[in-house]
Amino acid sequence: MTPRLALCDITKRYASTLANDSVSLAVMPGEILALLGENGAGKSTLMTVVFGITRPDSGTIAVDGVTVDIDSPRRARSLGIAMVFQQFALFDSLSVLQNIALGLPAAPLAAIESRVLELAARYGLEIVPQRRVHDLSIGERQRIEVLRALMSSPRVLILDEPTSVLTPQATERLFETLRELSADGVSVIFISHKLHEVRRLATRCVVMRAGKVVGEVDPRSESDASLARMMLGAEPLPIAAHESPAGGVALAVDGLSFVGSDQWNLDRVSFEVRAGEIVGIAGISGNGQQALMAALAGELLVEADAVRLFGQAVGRLNTAQRRALGLRYVPEQRLGHAVVAGMTLSDNALLTDLSLQSSHVLNVDKASERAAQIVQRFGVRAATSAKIETLSGGNLQKFIAGREMLAVPRVLLLDQPTWGVDAGSTSAIRNELIALRAAGCAIVVVSEELDELYQLADRVVVMAGGRLSPSRAPQQIDTAELGRWMAGFWPADDPRRASAEHAA
Amino acid sequence: MTSWHLAPRASPSRAWIWLSPVTALVLTLIAGAILFSVMGTSPLQGLSVFIVAPLTSFRGWSELALKATPLILCGVGLAVCFRANVWNIGAEGQLIAGAIVGGGIALSADADSPRAWFVWVLLASMAGGALWASITAWLRDRFNANEILVSLMLVYVAQQLISWVVQGPWRDPNGYGFPQSELFVAAARVPVIVDGLRLNAGSIVALLAAVTVWWMLARTVIGFQLKVVGLAPMAARYAGFSSRRSLWIALLVSGGLAGLAGGLEVAGPIGQLTSTVSPGYGFAAIIVAFVGRLHPVGVVLASLVMALFYIGGELAQSRLGLPSALTGVYQGLLLFFLLACDTFVRYRVQFHQAATV
Numbered sequence: 083m084t085p086r087l088a089l090c091d092i093t094k095r096y097a098s099t100l101a102n103d104s105v106s107l108a109v110m111p112g113e114i115l116a117l118l119g120e121n122g123a124g125k126s127t128l129m130t131v132v133f134g135i136t137r138p139d140s141g142t143i144a145v146d147g148v149t150v151d152i153d154s155p156r157r158a159r160s161l162g163i164a165m166v167f168q169q170f171a172l173f174d175s176l177s178v179l180q181n182i183a184l185g186l187p188a189a190p191l192a193a194i195e196s197r198v199l200e201l202a203a204r205y206g207l208e209i210v211p212q213r214r215v216h217d218l219s220i221g222e223r224q225r226i227e228v229l230r231a232l233m234s235s236p237r238v239l240i241l242d243e244p245t246s247v248l249t250p251q252a253t254e255r256l257f258e259t260l261r262e263l264s265a266d267g268v269s270v271i272f273i274s275h276k277l278h279e280v281r282r283l284a285t286r287c288v289v290m291r292a293g294k295v296v297g298e299v300d301p302r303s304e305s306d307a308s309l310a311r312m313m314l315g316a317e318p319l320p321i322a323a324h325e326s327p328a329g330g331v332a333l334a335v336d337g338l339s340f341v342g343s344d345q346w347n348l349d350r351v352s353f354e355v356r357a358g359e360i361v362g363i364a365g366i367s368g369n370g371q372q373a374l375m376a377a378l379a380g381e382l383l384v385e386a387d388a389v390r391l392f393g394q395a396v397g398r399l400n401t402a403q404r405r406a407l408g409l410r411y412v413p414e415q416r417l418g419h420a421v422v423a424g425m426t427l428s429d430n431a432l433l434t435d436l437s438l439q440s441s442h443v444l445n446v447d448k449a450s451e452r453a454a455q456i457v458q459r460f461g462v463r464a465a466t467s468a469k470i471e472t473l474s475g476g477n478l479q480k481f482i483a484g485r486e487m488l489a490v491p492r493v494l495l496l497d498q499p500t501w502g503v504d505a506g507s508t509s510a511i512r513n514e515l516i517a518l519r520a521a522g523c524a525i526v527v528v529s530e531e532l533d534e535l536y537q538l539a540d541r542v543v544v545m546a547g548g549r550l551s552p553s554r555a556p557q558q559i560d561t562a563e564l565g566r567w568m569a570g571f572w573p574a575d576d577p578r579r580a581s582a583e584h585a586a
Numbered sequence: 587m588t589s590w591h592l593a594p595r596a597s598p599s600r601a602w603i604w605l606s607p608v609t610a611l612v613l614t615l616i617a618g619a620i621l622f623s624v625m626g627t628s629p630l631q632g633l634s635v636f637i638v639a640p641l642t643s644f645r646g647w648s649e650l651a652l653k654a655t656p657l658i659l660c661g662v663g664l665a666v667c668f669r670a671n672v673w674n675i676g677a678e679g680q681l682i683a684g685a686i687v688g689g690g691i692a693l694s695a696d697a698d699s700p701r702a703w704f705v706w707v708l709l710a711s712m713a714g715g716a717l718w719a720s721i722t723a724w725l726r727d728r729f730n731a732n733e734i735l736v737s738l739m740l741v742y743v744a745q746q747l748i749s750w751v752v753q754g755p756w757r758d759p760n761g762y763g764f765p766q767s768e769l770f771v772a773a774a775r776v777p778v779i780v781d782g783l784r785l786n787a788g789s790i791v792a793l794l795a796a797v798t799v800w801w802m803l804a805r806t807v808i809g810f811q812l813k814v815v816g817l818a819p820m821a822a823r824y825a826g827f828s829s830r831r832s833l834w835i836a837l838l839v840s841g842g843l844a845g846l847a848g849g850l851e852v853a854g855p856i857g858q859l860t861s862t863v864s865p866g867y868g869f870a871a872i873i874v875a876f877v878g879r880l881h882p883v884g885v886v887l888a889s890l891v892m893a894l895f896y897i898g899g900e901l902a903q904s905r906l907g908l909p910s911a912l913t914g915v916y917q918g919l920l921l922f923f924l925l926a927c928d929t930f931v932r933y934r935v936q937f938h939q940a941a942t943v
Contacts, residue, residue: 402826
């Protein structure tokens, strides 16, 4: 049988990295193929090549056995290839139907609507065409994107990390739809780095690492561990076990509210973190985590007593003042937030140095000494005189986390500490966190990776819509329950109870 | 078929950061030669008058240093601003404000004033320039007004102000109605270094200023903070650096230095207040700052090149009968080529065979 889509020796080089290194793969009609790999393994690049967004340096693409030159998304669509991106491209103020019609050749809206409803019914993609997009949840928005892709009756449907923004329940519904598409003969390529999802959905799995295909397996006959080994190229270091009683309250947040833009709302957030404890904050990105971290770190000033460090009201203190009290922060965005691109490792080692508060002349020797310490202690592979932006993702995060950890924090905040970081660096960072906890540091970890939170946290809380759930020990809550909480439904959600609490 | 395109470099080329201004200068001279031939002058003769003649005598070099002085002072000040992401386009206005305030102090001197009176003149001119820049800083800080527009428009206000001053209250009563003040007394004038030349102590002051600014940017906490605020505002907030503080420091430093340049001009080669104290030094300094890569040493070198254009323009006018507007054309060409060459800092040319599919 001729493959629906066959890639042969696709190579794509970006300035310093080989994103795809003679990658070949094929997908059969009606097959669900998972493309598994870590962040940065080259999965997305490969798919943008197929969709005509990126031009490969070499290699060929064949559709139904015919070699084609895909030079634009328009050409890809005409060949029956459709793609659903990680980032949605929807107009908030338009209706669902208008958003779908925008990408299509001009046609009467009524005709489009009947086709949309027909597709929606067939694949279980419940939508209301007249609703405005800004009222919809993330899962509903993704359904629009999927429907939009299906309008052109594709024969190949590519989905780039479709579940990264979904709750477990919404993920399950998406999988149902994909299975029905597959039954109708549509080839589905599903990009993911989540092992259990790949094992549940796909019949064949191509594993990529560092731009190359490193294996092709039937995921149903593999274990999470064997897939992880293939994906990471090495067994992740085991995480040290922990048994340490929590101490006194280090960080206390009480009734913290903030009204910003959509993703910057905080609604009466209260919680405590004790010395020697790791609190994990789960949740889908964009539910207030950024605002919370900014308010805790001092980048966003709030009411003085909404945030307390060791009993002291610090809501009005800036980052440097809170740092002097022992609070350290590893932000989500690395270049441009945690470090300054264009400066060397030495300069960046100084960025959060307390000596900047007290002296007027830079101690250049001390800066390079400090940078050398970080590099050595945390195994950063770079010279201290190198520009910081030349570091790879893993090395960069080791440098940043190392800089803050070496300062012996009493409270440490981390936002997505291992996102896009290779497996070795990830376990190194996690083990350092555990050592810090044993030394009595209070730690807050915001993460979208539930595995990470289950592995590290003593208590887990969930953020949704700017509110914070009650906390649970990870053993007391399974992923399904956590998923419901991530959608905003947790036990204390009963409005009468909530308002009674508020009144009290 | 071979074609080419620009491919981004993995990291900015360090070589091209400095090769770019040199290449731009070479291209400027080539374009300048073409310009000469279009105007009916032999390119060789034109270039020799424009850029060689000024350098053939000791006097020529001293004039070069004299013209470079205000450019260095304005240029290093602007380098501080631009590094801190503060787009001060109004060094010209700050220079004029410095000239007015310094000139006022100079005019208040009399025959009995001590020889060191000129020091007060220079300090006052710094204060004047800083004061003028602080209007921009305050409007930006308080109302978030765009500093590019505010500083630029304040140039025209300063020009009107000096024009009023020399036609009104401070006009020389014995000056036959010319828009200029009395000549300053000797005590209010900056001492010359070599008798018979116009070169004065101001050039040394300018070099000291360049060294001080270099030290500030490279070795002080304030300089570090300015650079971080300029390169990555989010990282600056993360570190706890105040962007307001950066704004004020950058504008006060550059305003003060531009004001000093104005004071040195009126208390130096000009010797009185006139309605035209600057042939656009403050604007030329913007080009100087970028050609000098926002680095004080580079600014000194670029100032010498720009000063050469000023002198060359004057010589081309007197010896070849060409318009002195050539100076402006050369300045513009240099900036134009610099911006073009800077592309190669981040990109390289990649040749490839067109794919045959």
